Amino acid sequence: MIDDEMMEYIGILAKLELSKEEKEQAKADMQKMLNYIDQLNKLDTSKVEPMSHIFPITNVFREDVVTNGEDREAMLANAPKQKNGQYQVAKTV
Amino acid sequence: MAKQYETVIGLEVHVELATKTKIFCGCSTEFGGAPNTHTCPVCTGMPGSLPVLNKQVVELALEVGLAANCEINQYCKFDRKNYFYPDNPQNYQISQLYLPICHDGKIEIDTPIGKKSIRIHEIHMEEDAGKLVHDEWDDCSYVDYNRSGVPLIEIVSEPDMRNADEVIAYLEKLRMIVQYLGASDCKLQEGSMRADVNLSVREVGNPNFGTRTEMKNLNSFKAIARAIEGERERQIELLEEGKTVLQETRRWDDNKESSYPMRSKEDAKDYRYFPDPDLPPVVISDEWIAEIRKKQPELQPEKKLRYQTEYQLSEYDADLITGTKKIADLFEETANLCKQPKKAANWIIGETFRLAKEKKMEPEQISYSPEHLAKLIEMTEAGSITQTVAKNVFFHIFEEDIEPEQYVKQHGLGAVSDSSELEAIVKMVLEENPSTVEQYKAGKEKVVGFLIGQAMKKTKGKGNPGIISKMIKEQLTK
Numbered sequence: 001m002i003d004d005e006m007m008e009y010i011g012i013l014a015k016l017e018l019s020k021e022e023k024e025q026a027k028a029d030m031q032k033m034l035n036y037i038d039q040l041n042k043l044d045t046s047k048v049e050p051m052s053h054i055f056p057i058t059n060v061f062r063e064d065v066v067t068n069g070e071d072r073e074a075m076l077a078n079a080p081k082q083k084n085g086q087y088q089v090a091k092t093v
Numbered sequence: 094m095a096k097q098y099e100t101v102i103g104l105e106v107h108v109e110l111a112t113k114t115k116i117f118c119g120c121s122t123e124f125g126g127a128p129n130t131h132t133c134p135v136c137t138g139m140p141g142s143l144p145v146l147n148k149q150v151v152e153l154a155l156e157v158g159l160a161a162n163c164e165i166n167q168y169c170k171f172d173r174k175n176y177f178y179p180d181n182p183q184n185y186q187i188s189q190l191y192l193p194i195c196h197d198g199k200i201e202i203d204t205p206i207g208k209k210s211i212r213i214h215e216i217h218m219e220e221d222a223g224k225l226v227h228d229e230w231d232d233c234s235y236v237d238y239n240r241s242g243v244p245l246i247e248i249v250s251e252p253d254m255r256n257a258d259e260v261i262a263y264l265e266k267l268r269m270i271v272q273y274l275g276a277s278d279c280k281l282q283e284g285s286m287r288a289d290v291n292l293s294v295r296e297v298g299n300p301n302f303g304t305r306t307e308m309k310n311l312n313s314f315k316a317i318a319r320a321i322e323g324e325r326e327r328q329i330e331l332l333e334e335g336k337t338v339l340q341e342t343r344r345w346d347d348n349k350e351s352s353y354p355m356r357s358k359e360d361a362k363d364y365r366y367f368p369d370p371d372l373p374p375v376v377i378s379d380e381w382i383a384e385i386r387k388k389q390p391e392l393q394p395e396k397k398l399r400y401q402t403e404y405q406l407s408e409y410d411a412d413l414i415t416g417t418k419k420i421a422d423l424f425e426e427t428a429n430l431c432k433q434p435k436k437a438a439n440w441i442i443g444e445t446f447r448l449a450k451e452k453k454m455e456p457e458q459i460s461y462s463p464e465h466l467a468k469l470i471e472m473t474e475a476g477s478i479t480q481t482v483a484k485n486v487f488f489h490i491f492e493e494d495i496e497p498e499q500y501v502k503q504h505g506l507g508a509v510s511d512s513s514e515l516e517a518i519v520k521m522v523l524e525e526n527p528s529t530v531e532q533y534k535a536g537k538e539k540v541v542g543f544l545i546g547q548a549m550k551k552t553k554g555k556g557n558p559g560i561i562s563k564m565i566k567e568q569l570t571k
Contacts, residue, residue, distance in 0.1 A: 013175075013363055013365070015177045052170050052191075052192075052368050052374055053170070053368070053370070053373050053374055054370070055373060057373045058373055058374050058375065058376040059373070059375055059376055060145060060146065060372075060373050061145070061146055061147070061148035061151075062114075062119065062145045062147050062148065063147075063148060063149075064112050064113050064114050064147050064148065064149035065113065065114065065119065066113055066114050066120070066121045067114075067119030068118065068119045068120045068121070068131075068133045070130045071132075071133065072127075072129045072130050072132070075129060075132050075134075075137055076129060078137070078139065083235065084128070084235070085127060085128045085129055085130075086128045086129060086226070086235035086236055086237055087129070087179070087235065087236040087238070088233050088234075088235055088236075089179040089233060089234050089235070089236055090179075090232075090233060090234070091227065091228070091232050091233050091234050092178065092179055092225055092234045
């Protein structure tokens, strides 16, 4: 059950500030998802092997070789704010 | 009667693996690069980038797991641990929750009351986070993602330790195993080995665990010992006052010798793990495990035994020398070069350890070449320098790694064995100390040591003491 308390908690975890209307909408949406999961849970899966990946592939590896050169400017171009080669963010402590 | 409390401790140890590249991308892991010079779309969490697992990370994790007597999950996979913090650009850390690579191992430690087995709950692979620097003046922080994506293994123990000594013994043993494997350099100060301490207290005899706290920011063995003492006291005090211990993460401040809670209630520890769809599972075949077992290098217990048989070291000396791989390698190379293992061991256990302790150096920081120590031993044994001079020359080998033969030549420190020169000195000493000579002749033979000392002083420590002693005795019995 997605009640108001649960909705509040999910908002905190997702770092989202939602309006009253948005909260109601999200509550309804998430309740629908849970109902769907409940429906799936009714299936007998006792003879089905758990699946952890949708493709039947395993062991996709790289060798331990440096392939990336320095590309700081390009990387930092994605930063909303930067200073002295670093990403500038809101104070965290 | 006051209640008796028992401390229950489990550890989460993070070890940075010694790979050349990050766990999921081809960026360098080299320490100390300018901020953000070792980054790419993968390790800065750009949408659409795809992580690809570094095979070497799996190899090293397997090596550590097998050395720690673990079972291997031959089908293992990665999960996302979700949290928001700027050091984590993806907003999730790729880790392993459901099927970690290793589980159910054990490590044996030595305690004052004998051997004790500390069980390993699991070892999993994960990525490190970026580094945050907080601006003192501006209301902001700066992020360097060079460390983001550096491979780590987290070694989780069972709550099997009961005091700080056991914790330190466990950490030292773990560090020794990992260093011997070459899987990491395990430097606590530089953060390539980090320990979080989970601690609770309970009344002696109570089979149930108390509520535990997790302590972070412990970057030396001493800090760990102090933090354990401090947290034990804090929890006992709470219980004695009839209060309860809150399950929380606390940060240790070693300067203040106290801890404070790190997360507020709003920052609940709810990581909503789920399998990472970007990374297919890892299947570890029996052949792969056999291959790793086969190439496992000699670990400390075997090395210690071999040093006792091959080099005739005492058990005590072999134990000291094999304490770190760095020192064991230094010893073995020196011993093989000069063919005098006992002498090599003495220089290492004696002067090397003494100087390192004096300068508060870790064994890994000792950087002189085994060739130079071997040469010094050969020169001393051949009598071309005296023991006194050798000690002085060794100081310079330890400090500046000088080449001893050249150094002795340059500074004119070669032993004086020239008999006419020494005879003149002996004659002078006997003339200067007539009363001592009388004492000797009266049967007090011990005083000969004083005369030898006087003669050595005149040669500035360079005289061959064997020859001098022989000469003095000859003169006195004339």
